[in-house]
Amino acid sequence: MKNFINMALSVGLAIAIVGGGIYLMSKSSQWAPAKAPTPILGNAMPGTQMNHPQTAMAPQTTAQASGQSPIIKCVVNGKTTYSDQPCANGIRQQQVELHDSNGIVSPNAATVQAARQRIQAEMQTEATAVSTTSTGKQADPFICSALSAEINSIDAATRNRLDAYEMQRLRIRREEVRTQQFRSGC
Incomplete structure (x- = not known):
């Protein structure tokens, strides 16, 4: 008799838990947070209307999005300098577009060359070891x-x-x- 009561109680509890979960899942769409409106940044692109926020947004560099000054590349007598200030009059300048690297840093040319030489040396060492065992x-x-x-x-x-x-x-x-x-x- 005691086993029957325990089993009936367990089944009833399981049905209540599953039913409550189904009920909560069906009502969860009512509590979903509303999406915040997309802010319109910059001027509208030519040929677009301002009532479409997706088309009105101008593309931004990382520096613009984070509120930093843009980086400007100046070429003076063949030498390149980078600054956050505009170049002097008559000097060729170009705005540099920065991209977030998510913490990944590209190796410099010397590191790449050293790695290639090390790998080639290892490959030749292994090839020599294989040929001597033959x-x-x-x-x-x-x-x-x-x-x-x-x-x-x-x-x-x-x-x-x-x-x-x-x-x-x-x-x-x-x-x-x-x-x-x-x-x-x-």
């Missing part, structure tokens, strides 16, 4: 094809339902054949 003689194509065929048959056998002992035996045999391939230079 016996130096040409691999027999018949032996290589026979070893490859044996590996294929072992792989096909492992796709069947086998007991753990048989799977272990095939794994060990496959490892032995792969070692033979390596030593033969296949």
Whole structure:
């Protein structure tokens, strides 16, 4: 009798929890926060109307969006300078558009070149290590094809339902054949 009461109480409680969750989910759209209106920044682009906030927004650089002064590039006698002030009269200037990098910094050319040289050196070291482990003689194509065929048959056998002992035996045999391939230079 006690088990029946506990089970009925558990079922009733589960139904109440699930029903309450469904009720809350159905009413949750009523409590969704309203979207704030999009502010209109800058002047309207030519050919657009002001009643469309999406088209009225001018594109901004990161500096403009954060309220900072724009960065200006000045070229004087072949030398480039950057400033937040306009260039002197008669000097070519260009506004630099900044993009937020989200904390990712691009490496400089020297770092990239050093990394390439290090990788090439490692690749040559590994290639030298592999070539010194080889016996130096040409691999027999018949032996290589026979070893490859044996590996294929072992792989096909492992796709069947086998007991753990048989799977272990095939794994060990496959490892032995792969070692033979390596030593033969296949």
